[in-house]
Amino acid sequence: MKSAMKYTIALFLVSFLVVPFLRADEGMWLFDAPPKTQIKEKYGFDLTGEWLKHIQQSCPRFSTRGSASFVSSGGLIMTNHHVGARNLHELSTPENNLLEKGFYAETLADERPCPGLEIIVPVLSEDVTAKVNAGVKPNTPPEQAKKLRDAAVAALEKEYSEKTKLRCNVTTLYQGGVYYLYGYKVYNDIRLVWAPEQDIASFGGDPDNYEYPRYCLDCTFFRAYENGQPAKVEHFLKWSQTAPAENELVFVAGYPGRTERAYTKEHLEFQRDTFFPWRLRKLYEREVIYSAFANRSLENARRIGDDLGAVQNYRKRALGQLQGLQTPSLWRDFPSVEKSPNTAPAGGRINRRIVDGGRNKPAVKSPEQQIADACKAMLEHDHVTNISLFYAYDFFEAGEAFNCKTFQIAKTLVRAAYELEKPNGERLKEYRDNNLDTLKQTLFADTPVYEDVEILKLSDSLTLCASYLEKLYYPYVSDKAPAAFAAELIKGSKVRDVAERKRLFEGGRKAVEASDDAMIRFVRKMDKEMRNCRKQYEEKVEAPMAAAYAELAERRFAESGTSVYPDATFTIRLSYGAVRGYKDDSGADVAATTNIAGMFERAETQKFKEPFNPPQRWKEAKGKLDLSVPFNLVTTNDIIGGNSGSPLINTKGEVVGLIFDGNIYSLSNSFVYTEEQSRSVSVHAAVILESLRKVYGAARIADELGK
């Protein structure tokens, strides 16, 4: 065992390694299959079923794809400021910018409803693998198998939803090895309670993002309401009165979004050579274009601030991931397709192989080969667009050529008109009955959409599309220049008005086909090709990959079962670790915690220049504050995007912190976890209490915490 990095890859691909005695603090574990043995052996703590159930039901997910926790019996919810940023933005006006000024509801009556926001709590989980696979025979071709599974999933979701009155979703785990059904209790009256100013929530801004030491109060409180009253919740986390000690065991419960730890060599090569370079190219361009717009005026900056922040965050993450993949040590001894094992587990697909004399040539492709072929398929040129499937899919069906909300809204309206005429099981996934509530909530949310921002974003994405598609842009997309065409589509569309959206949605196909809205007409023109891209992508890439990874997962399962954790899937997971500093690349020690004094020092060194200028309230409160109170802390927990807003929990189940970031070395957590330097970064529970009381005069909330 030279390194944890090597371990992870070897485990999934070679599969005859012995589990080491003291493992790294690795993994985003299912609450139904937690690493009890590892935690007992390394930390001497017993995970109980009761503890797990309590934590799971205390931790809701935000519809905006962040994590959160209930922190009082009165439905008080804690998450990151950056998770709630979109809602703060939507509640802002030019005169009252909540991101800039922060917000505090002095009384319950002042708590501000957030249109379109909902949170969901996983109160039910069940392994439905057998039910999903019931209709699939061993020789069913992949496309057919996918259709059968999709239909089974749709039926299960419907059945369980009706039975339990919960929102039920089936999630694919272990790359298709296991299917889990989660039943969520939904809260859709969520109100804003307290938010600090952006200047302290993300002190250090983009420059300090993914860096450490840090000084961020990246925290916001919301409250769940039911029937117009604060929700009464049974499961919530109490607030710890003591700071966690160095090396103390801590947990993170939350919704990590996506990891790719079982990816094959060829698939990771595709990520390294195509996916991330392309993603970065788009992000670099957007960051520059949005920044240039923001810098022209303060009002511009307010309007595009949220988009720009998101792009900067994605960019830094994608670059860290690409750089991780470009590390040669990652690829040494990584078995290629030719050397992949030709055996499948008992009950697997070994019977489909034909042994050809002494040459042992498989007549059926190995799963590794199927995945390599799917990667190749993404790069084969499409007959219509003359670009490869990967780019065609990304530009058209994923909408990257038309990157604006107006397009997204129009696309949803046009597709809904046609999809909702079909039986549930035959619809595109996002238009199935069990997803319709979410779809409508998003579609009809009355959130501001700015015409100038829309033109800017669409113009930029069309410009990239035109330079990438070369001669094909004209007239396939348009016979006008990108900037002119963007202005025409955005100015000529009324779908930014909610009433018009409702009219078109309710009017169905007839209303949509009769509409002379410029964007609706454009979507109708493009829809056939967009659907074609999606169909090809699903058939040539998604379905064979899902089948191949299922086969790999089967092989792993026969050996390890759920004693290894599945890749992250935006469903509830538990990670364990300890409070611990690390050495940076130059060999210098980085301490685990920072404190309030350090924040003021960093501000002074930077001459209080943005983004190192704490809000006036903090400057004025400095004399009253205990400067030794911890501000941020790092722990070895294995986290990834989606975990933002997760509580950091001690063994008593109390909140000791609030996850908001990972350090620079954690960026390759997508593919590998390394305990040596990878750290998650939290807001310390102590600074939240200290500032609620002494900076924000928010005793109402401070008193409520943990009650």
Next chain:
Amino acid sequence: MKSAMKYTIALFLVSFLVVPFLRADEGMWLFDAPPKTQIKEKYGFDLTGEWLKHIQQSCPRFSTRGSASFVSSGGLIMTNHHVGARNLHELSTPENNLLEKGFYAETLADERPCPGLEIIVPVLSEDVTAKVNAGVKPNTPPEQAKKLRDAAVAALEKEYSEKTKLRCNVTTLYQGGVYYLYGYKVYNDIRLVWAPEQDIASFGGDPDNYEYPRYCLDCTFFRAYENGQPAKVEHFLKWSQTAPAENELVFVAGYPGRTERAYTKEHLEFQRDTFFPWRLRKLYEREVIYSAFANRSLENARRIGDDLGAVQNYRKRALGQLQGLQTPSLWRDFPSVEKSPNTAPAGGRINRRIVDGGRNKPAVKSPEQQIADACKAMLEHDHVTNISLFYAYDFFEAGEAFNCKTFQIAKTLVRAAYELEKPNGERLKEYRDNNLDTLKQTLFADTPVYEDVEILKLSDSLTLCASYLEKLYYPYVSDKAPAAFAAELIKGSKVRDVAERKRLFEGGRKAVEASDDAMIRFVRKMDKEMRNCRKQYEEKVEAPMAAAYAELAERRFAESGTSVYPDATFTIRLSYGAVRGYKDDSGADVAATTNIAGMFERAETQKFKEPFNPPQRWKEAKGKLDLSVPFNLVTTNDIIGGNSGSPLINTKGEVVGLIFDGNIYSLSNSFVYTEEQSRSVSVHAAVILESLRKVYGAARIADELGK
């Protein structure tokens, strides 16, 4: 004539158009072939030979590729602050940042020498076309013709340099139709006299770059010295005491860098589909990476400020150009290769065509076809790198994969060791005798090179290279990850020390081959392939293109001679135009001049946030200033990058302004000029005088102007 845009293209490609009566204020004209008739007809002004000679010799060029003018008999030189920014940066220290604080030499003795800076004045110009082409026969193959011309050029430069004691350079005009020899008087003791603070020099910063209205004091004064004393110059421009009126005729004399107004359709398509998208991709990435570094600390910002400013400027320009090329109207009626005329002018290459029966098939390719083929050749895959020649050349020979000064220095040292052993005519162009002074001045200039900035830039460019070259990066470039390899090369190199550079340069091949400097060894490893890229690029692209454009130019010449202007080539040119506002895209009127009051108003609207925060000195001087004094103005002059620092001159030959930018519509001046909206932007002469006296207490300089 529908539009000037259409006119330009049509003129160069169809060539049977009649010259319209009142032409647009288009063209960057040779001083030896000025548009006398057009100016007489449109403005009633007679250009005289004496006037032209006086202006030409009053306008030096900066070695850093900017324009300038002598504005006193004592060698006082005016240029843009952004032209002098590199020198200001190099004279700065962490404690005394001249870009931030500005600079004023109270006395002559305080004027600060600028290492490595030189200016050149064109005192001689001669048409040497016949001499360059003397050895070239009609049937000489292009590669051979290029070699013969290169040798003739080298010989002419040497001969004239020795004869005149001037620095003599031959410039290709009309795409090879004409060769001009310029003899320059060189001043290489240049001292800094006065510079305002960056905050007013580029008020509005990147956000306002290429926009209008503007409020920039983008001006810096230097002084030329000879033998340790201020140079006595015969030709200099007097300062106008009156502001130019609306519609008044004004001239710009300067060094426009590069236009592509004679490019064929296929060549422009290449620019649109490959060149600009690739250039923008690199610039977007760099802007983000450099910004992220700058934002981490004030010292970082100081170190990378100059690189970042340059990247932002290039990015905005490239995007404007790409958007210009993406305009469909540009391409309508643009003849493709198949429809290009098959006739050549008398004396041309018509005799090489063979008429094949009735089908009139040319056995020799038309110049348009040759250019199209050269464009195709750039995109054919290279056998070694497995990427196309265009990218291979750009990454390796143009050094875009190794974007840092340490690499550039090491490359110069390694190549010099081998090239200087060869006869003058056989050397790579930049190592020929007539270029050696410049080469040494650059190589040995003791300017700061920061290790962290170098690692950042190299790491970034290697990362892009690795993602573009995919599997080839390892081990062709390195077997290490880009970031690690960048740190190793930069930390392992001593060439940032001038003494070490001198030792290696003087030690020649022996010293270079014995060196264990990490970057020197890397350059030696890569040099063979870099030279191979260059050779292939010259043979397959440069030489055939030069020959084809020469043929096209010949055709044009037979019809128009020098009555049309040649493309810009960083040599002295004259442009004419008038002071005039315009209508923006929304149809709103934009006035020609702004004033000091407007600057203060814009600052207030932006709440004095950077880059809209004028220096403290300006705020304090506000009461003393005449707020109605004009600040910036726009004129219809046809300019392009390289014109920065050019004087704006009235018919009396007096300075009325200082060119520093073009508006957004001028960005496509590279390909087409449109008088309707394209404007050049100048600092008004009046604000320079007003601020020298009332803000900077620089009466010494104000008094000297025009004396």
